[in-house]
Amino acid sequence: MEFKSLKNIESSFRQIRLFGIVFLSLCAVITVWSVWSSYRFAERQREKIYVLDNGKSLMLALSQDLSQNRPAEAREHVRRFHELFFTLSPEKSAIEHNVKRALLLADKSVYNYYSDFAEKGYYNRIIAGNINQVLKVDSV
Numbered sequence: 759m760e761f762k763s764l765k766n767i768e769s770s771f772r773q774i775r776l777f778g779i780v781f782l783s784l785c786a787v788i789t790v791w792s793v794w795s796s797y798r799f800a801e802r803q804r805e806k807i808y809v810l811d812n813g814k815s816l817m818l819a820l821s822q823d824l825s826q827n828r829p830a831e832a833r834e835h836v837r838r839f840h841e842l843f844f845t846l847s848p849e850k851s852a853i854e855h856n857v858k859r860a861l862l863l864a865d866k867s868v869y870n871y872y873s874d875f876a877e878k879g880y881y882n883r884i885i886a887g888n889i890n891q892v893l894k895v896d897s898v
Contacts (some may be wrong), residue, residue: 833898839863843872844893846886 813863842860846853857872875881884891 797836835863836898837895839868840895841893843868844891846881846884846889848888848890850881850885853881853884 775841839860842863845856861869861872883889
């Protein structure tokens with residue numbers, strides 16, 4: 759009797775071990791597949807770029823090589839920086855907001871210019887004079 763029950767217990771442990779190995783194998787396969795497919799998806803998304811048409815419409819374009827778009831990206835970056843930094847309205851919060859966004863597009867030297875303008879009272883004169891300064895970039 760005892761020998762038979764020991765055999766049943768032993769076969770139960772083998773079954774549990776077999777099911778555990780199969781379960782872990784399936785988990786590993788699912789994990790590897792999901793990581794591989796997510797990298798593949800991310801790579802396909804990197805091939806897409808979105809183009810602004812004078813800051814208005816968003817168009818999807820496919821890129822063959824990222825280096826092809828660098829000149830256009832650089833021109834737009836420089837144009838956007840100048841618009842943000844030099845287009846000023848007579849409200850202090852609007853000036854600070856635009857300058858803060860412009861500083862994210864530039865290096866420390868622009869902050870030094872901003873500090874010099876602020877120390878000389880340039881922004882205070884714009885606010886006091888109720889001046890609206892608009893910069894339109896015609897070429898970069």
